[in-house]
Amino acid sequence: MLDPETGFTSDVITDVNRFVGRADLIRSCMQALNSPTSLIAIYGKRGVGKSSLFRQIQQMALGDYTLAENAGLKHEIPLKTRKYLTVFYTCDSLINSGESLLSRLINDQDDEDGLLRLVPDDGKEIVEFTRAKEVSAGADLKVVNWGAKGIESTKYAKVVPDDTVQTFRNFLSSIVQHQVKKRMGRDGLLILLDEFDVLSDKKGLGSLIKSLSSKDVKFGICGIGQDLTDVIEDHASVERLLEQGAIHVRPMPNTEAIAVIDKAEELYSGDLTFDVDVKREIAEVSQGYPYFVQMIGKSCVTKASQKGVSVISQDIYREVLGDIRNGVAFPTLESAYQKAIGTSENRQMLLHLLAEQSEQTTLFHEDVGRIFIKHARKDAEDFDVDYLDQNLPRLLDRKFGPVLRRIPEGQGIYEFINPVFRLYVRLRAL
Ligand SMILES: Nc1ncnc2c1ncn2[C@@H]1O[C@H](COP(=O)(O)OP(=O)(O)OP(=O)(O)O)[C@@H](O)[C@H]1O
Ligand SMILES: [Mg+2]
Known part of the structure; x- marks a missing residue:
């Protein structure tokens, strides 16, 4: 039995070795990361691959440019890249204002991605870890023990009652001073906010982000949209910050959709292959949406396993199409x-x-x-x-x-x- 997940996934791609194509977008991300002031804004249609790119930005922010190298951009990587500690947060529609967003961030207890994990605190135990398999990759920090006093105690960062924005600012400056600069010797803190478009009231978010951005603190936002205004309403206020940073994720060219299947074959290390024509057809029906390639790929692997074969032939693919046609595949x-x-x-x-x-x-x-x-x-x-x-x-x-x-x-x-x-x-x- 072959595991469909070995080669295909419907999840966001965090592993750089599973990420396919997108050289131009990677270049833009690299430039935005290495500009001291710019805000990074990613937008595009649903399911087109935004979050996966966003996770790769996080990886490069830590100093791991394997992705850029794999994409043939080695010569474009700056000699001295800007390195960050990172925060990654996925928004939801219950967040109804800039203030409630900041409040979520200062309370987020995620031990690898949360902001709170980085606030220096008595008793809290933080260790370095890497987000990639390679040991040489850039390190980030994670919490292994929140400490006996629980999560709320804050010795170094002052909580200002009833003033979320000021509390957030205090958290930021304490993180920058103690973790980013002193402990890790980095250039800045990068705060990545995924699904930014779902925030129910977007008023003033642009200017809030602008006021919190500095040479030490950079924001990245990512969301569904035709253009930037769907993601950030008052985009005029951040225009100057967006020189490098507005990145539109479009459907993949067919060659990259095929490369997603090539990548899967590589991950099966010879245990499974696809007919060339089948690859081409899957790319054709997927219209550049990697999610569809991944889903069809998974179904093909499952079907092949059931039949005990290791080649996805036209016959296998026809059966998968039959399942889709009858509504049983997805x-x-x-x-x-x-x-x-x-x-x-x-x-x-x-x-x-x-x-x-x-x-x-x-x-x-x-x-x-x-x-x-x-x-x-x-x-x-x-x-x-x-x-x-x-x-x-x-x-x-x-x-x-x-x-x-x-x-x-x-x-x-x-x-x-x-x-x-x-x-x-x-x-x-x-
Ligand atoms: N560069 C890539 N290479 C291979 N697969 C990819 C790539 N980008 C995205 N995918 C696949 O496409 C699917 C959608 O990816 P992702 O979740 O990143 O999209 P999204 O635009 O954030 O979606 P949503 O709008 O639902 O948030 C996933 O199955 C993911 O594995
Ligand atoms: Mg997403």
Whole structure:
């Protein structure tokens, strides 16, 4: 039995040796990291690979540039790179203000990624560790013992009652002074905030981040968006900080999608291979979304294991496609599909028409994936879908997904909120 997880994963990629492609993005990240003031902002569509890139930034921030070397950028790595201690935090929609964000950060007890772990404190035991397998890689700090007095005691950093911002500032300066400079001799502290777009009230976050950024403290934010304004509303206030830092993650070119499968073969060290044509087809249906490549790859491995074979042939791949078509391959996507269509065949038909709408109509636009309702109206007539106007609202309704969202820039233009869901619908049988 081969373990599908050996070669494929639907998780964020932290291990540099599993990260594929993205040379241009890696270059931009490297530049942003090595500029003393810049803010790093990563944005792009859902499932396109933002968090994985963000985790690689964390690795480079610690001084491990293996990724840049693997991507052929060795000659571009600065002779003296800026090195950081890092904090990594994933936001959620319950955070409703800048203040509640800071409050979360100063209370986060994660022992490898949290901010609190770095606040110097009596009794707390902090050790160096590396986030990569190589021992030579840059070290970060983690807590192995929070101390007898518990998590709250703060000797070196003063907590100011009822003033979260000041408390946060005190924490920062104590971390910079004691851990970043004195203990580890680093250039700064890097605070990475993933899923920044989900914060429910984004007002003033840009200026807050700007006021907290300095030559010793750098922020990185990452979130879903067409452009930076989706991630950071008052982006004007951080414009000057963004010279190097606004990084748009787009779908991968097909060659990189194929390279994800090559990488998997490498990870199986010869125990499993894919037909060249199968690789090409998987890349084709995945449209540059590595998540889809990983999911299909996993299904192929499982299927091959069941059959006791070590080559993913066309036959194996056809069986996997059959499972996807019948809704048994990807349970999460399937339940989203069922939720969207309910019991209406008309709605199901409409969903497929929209998912299959040719990309050609959108090619003039840099951002593919748009759906024009007027084309759908025409298709609906051709395919005899009744009541387009009655079936569309449910696809926009939160309760049932939502599957689509309206694009404000024009009448009757929509897009799939989750591009991977669109890819799924295309493979799913009606
Ligand atoms: N460079 C890469 N090489 C190989 N696989 C990748 C790469 N980037 C992302 N993936 C894979 O793609 C999937 C999505 O990655 P990731 O979670 O980083 O995307 P995301 O844009 O942060 O998604 P979300 O919008 O859901 O937060 C995961 O399965 C991950 O393993
Ligand atoms: Mg993510």
